[in-house]
Amino acid sequence: MRIKFHEQLDDLTNQLALMCHLAGEAIETATDALVQADLPLAERVFDLTEQIEQLHGPCEEQAMALLALQAPVARDLRQVVTGVHLVTDLSRMGGLAQHVAESVRRRHPNHVTSGETEEILNRMGRAATALAGLAEQVLRTHDPELATELGRRDDELDDLHRRLLTLIEDPTWPGSIPAAVDATLLGRFYERFGDHTVVVGRRVIFLVTGEPLSP
Amino acid sequence: MRIKFHEQLDDLTNQLALMCHLAGEAIETATDALVQADLPLAERVFDLTEQIEQLHGPCEEQAMALLALQAPVARDLRQVVTGVHLVTDLSRMGGLAQHVAESVRRRHPNHVTSGETEEILNRMGRAATALAGLAEQVLRTHDPELATELGRRDDELDDLHRRLLTLIEDPTWPGSIPAAVDATLLGRFYERFGDHTVVVGRRVIFLVTGEPLSP
Numbered sequence: 001m002r003i004k005f006h007e008q009l010d011d012l013t014n015q016l017a018l019m020c021h022l023a024g025e026a027i028e029t030a031t032d033a034l035v036q037a038d039l040p041l042a043e044r045v046f047d048l049t050e051q052i053e054q055l056h057g058p059c060e061e062q063a064m065a066l067l068a069l070q071a072p073v074a075r076d077l078r079q080v081v082t083g084v085h086l087v088t089d090l091s092r093m094g095g096l097a098q099h100v101a102e103s104v105r106r107r108h109p110n111h112v113t114s115g116e117t118e119e120i121l122n123r124m125g126r127a128a129t130a131l132a133g134l135a136e137q138v139l140r141t142h143d144p145e146l147a148t149e150l151g152r153r154d155d156e157l158d159d160l161h162r163r164l165l166t167l168i169e170d171p172t173w174p175g176s177i178p179a180a181v182d183a184t185l186l187g188r189f190y191e192r193f194g195d196h197t198v199v200v201g202r203r204v205i206f207l208v209t210g211e212p213l214s215p
Numbered sequence: 216m217r218i219k220f221h222e223q224l225d226d227l228t229n230q231l232a233l234m235c236h237l238a239g240e241a242i243e244t245a246t247d248a249l250v251q252a253d254l255p256l257a258e259r260v261f262d263l264t265e266q267i268e269q270l271h272g273p274c275e276e277q278a279m280a281l282l283a284l285q286a287p288v289a290r291d292l293r294q295v296v297t298g299v300h301l302v303t304d305l306s307r308m309g310g311l312a313q314h315v316a317e318s319v320r321r322r323h324p325n326h327v328t329s330g331e332t333e334e335i336l337n338r339m340g341r342a343a344t345a346l347a348g349l350a351e352q353v354l355r356t357h358d359p360e361l362a363t364e365l366g367r368r369d370d371e372l373d374d375l376h377r378r379l380l381t382l383i384e385d386p387t388w389p390g391s392i393p394a395a396v397d398a399t400l401l402g403r404f405y406e407r408f409g410d411h412t413v414v415v416g417r418r419v420i421f422l423v424t425g426e427p428l429s430p
Contacts (some may be wrong), residue, residue, distance in 0.1 A: 057427050064296060081279060084299055109381035169393040178384040181391045184399045212272050 005070045008062065012083050015059050017139040019090040020200070022052045024132030026097035027193055031125025033104045034186070035118055036201070037111045043102035059087045075207070082207040089196045089203070093132065096193045100125075103182060105189035112182050117175065120164045121183065124190040127157040131197040138201055144208050151202035157194040161187050220285045221279065227298050229273050232354040232405045234305040235415070237267045239347030241312035242408055246340025248319045249401070251334055252326045260316035264382070267309035274302045297422040301354070304418070308347065311408045315340075316396040327397050332390065335379045336398065342372040346412040353416055359423050364415035372409040376402050385411060 025111050026048040031209065033041035063083045072080055101111050113121055131153055139212045164187045167173060175183070205211060241263040248256035267377060278298045281287065318327050328336055346368055353362045372429055379402045383395050390398070420426060 039367065067282060067296065068288050068292050073283050077279065078281050081282065081299060084296060088300065088303070088406065135306065144384045165396065169397060175392075177388065177390075177392060177395045179394050181380065181383060181399045185403065188400065188403060210392065212275065 001054050002075055004071070005040065005066065005076070008214060009079060010068055012059060012062050012066070012080075013139065014056055014074055015062070016083060016086050016090065017086070017136050019055050019059070019087070020051050020093070020136040022048050022089055022098060022130060023093035024129055025134060026052070027100070027125060027132060027190075028095045030100035031122060031129065032041075033101055035106060035122050037104065039105060039108045042101040042108070042190060044103040049094040049098045052091060055086055056088040056091050060084065063087070067092075075210075078207050078210060083202045085203055089199050092169045093193055093196045096189045098194075100186060101152050102159055103186060105180070106201065111174075111177065112146060115163070115174070116167060117173075117179075117183050120160055120167065121186050124160045124164070124187065126194045127153070127160060128197075131157065135197040137201045138204050140186070142208055144205050147201035147204045147208075148167055150198050154194040155196045157191065161191045171201065217320050220281065220287070222293060222298075222410055223281055224291065227274060227281070227295075228275050228354065230277070230352050231301050233296060234267050234270050234302070235308070235351040235354055236348060237263050237270075238305055238308035238312060239344055239351060241267070241309055242315070242340060242347060242405075243344040245312045245315035245319070246344065247329060247338060248316055249340065250337050252319065252323060253325045254320060255264060255322070257316040257319040258308070260312055264309040264313045265348035267306060268385075271302055271306050275299065278302070283294070290425075292347045293422050295427060297418045300418055301415060301429060304414050308408055309413045311404045311411070312405045315401060318401060322356050322397070328390075328394065328401065330389070331406065332379070332394075332398050335375055335382065336401050339375045339379070339402065342368070342375060343405050343412075344407045346372065350412040350415045353419050357419055357423055359420050362419045367407045369413045372406065381425070 026045050029048065030045045031043065032038065063080050066080045068095065070076075082161065106112075131150060134150055134153060137143070138150065164183065168175070169185055173180075195201055241260050244256055245260045245271070247253065248260065261291075278295050281295045282292075285291075325335065326333065346365060349361065349365055349368060354366065379398065383390070383398055388395075
């Protein structure tokens with residue numbers, strides 16, 4: 001019974017890591033779509049987020065079944081409850097990648113953004129992709145040091161976000177107001193994507209150590 | 216044992232409703248602060264979100280204790296797992312209200328926004344406050360019809376959000392690019408606040424009926 005339980009828990013862990021992998025692929029592809037104004041790439045993002053959502057329900061059901069049938073305690077319980085949370089975080093990461101892709105589709109065949117603004121957003125996209133890759137490793141290894149590293153790496157994304165807003169608000173910025181609105185929202189999507197990877201890290205630290213998440 | 220369990224579950228329900236109440240008060244106060252450019256009101260929001268965060272940890276611990284000690288099944292299990300999710304949703308609603316208040320503090324003593332833009336944001340704030348009030352009722356009553364109503368009411372908030380973006384992007388809009396950035400972010404915060412109340416509703420429907428959340 002216990003062996004079966006741990007097999008199912010490993011299976012849940014693998015599914016969560018796969019959701020994270022897909023979210024990373026989605027944000028990378030959305031960023032490629034953004035800088036290339038490439039509609040087929042944007043549509044590929046919708047496929048990826050659809051795949052994430054197809055894992056969402058089964059993962060939640062599996063976590064519920066583990067709670068109902070096995071009544072886990074201590075670390076096992078923390079792992080299942082963390083899994084319940086992670087499904088939501090990872091699904092939201094997919095949703096944010098989808099928002100980037102929707103922006104590309106809305107402005108196609110034009111570029112959503114250009115010049116230095118596009119360059120910073122591109123760098124935000126690469127940083128977000130790297131964070132998703134690291135979060136996937138954290139989910140697979142449950143390594144609390146790697147999990148802590150997510151917070152540090154996210155600081156780089158936050159720096160880029162501040163640079164983006166400073167750039168847009170500079171009186172010499174050449175863009176229009178609709179371009180400012182788009183860039184503001186895109187910056188926010190990437191920033192939130194990064195925040196969610198940090199939360200993934202903190203949840204894994206809770207799983208391993210029992211230390212609560214907040215503040 | 217079962218009676219004690221249901222007492223503790225009722226206690227968790229009350230705490231969640233209180234978190235929702237505080238989130239509603241936070242978004243209302245943040246909106247007052249926004250339209251009056253009132254710094255003490257903005258600071259009141261930070262107190263409210265601090266109160267929400269003080270409930271966050273204990274609610275999660277209580278849910279974990281209910282799972283560990285009582286091994287609930289069926290609807291009881293759904294209610295505890297839903298509680299685990301709701302803590303995160305409600306905390307995030309507080310965080311979004313805080314973002315509105317931070318925007319007020321950053322631009323003080325100036326208004327963040329003005330004219331028709333401020334008027335629409337004010338209406339978004341009132342709609343968000345009403346949604347939080349309804350969500351609190353849903354948390355207290357577990358009434359699935361009221362829960363469904365949250366989705367309908369949120370459509371009004373989404374309409375206001377679309378009107379806001381159309382207004383800002385109109386070539387005759389009198390604001391600057393920094394004003395557009397602020398209004399874009401504020402609109403997004405209110406929209407997301409509303410989305411979270413809808414998720415609260417869908418979680419309560421899951422609790423009552425066992426129907427999964429997605430898509």
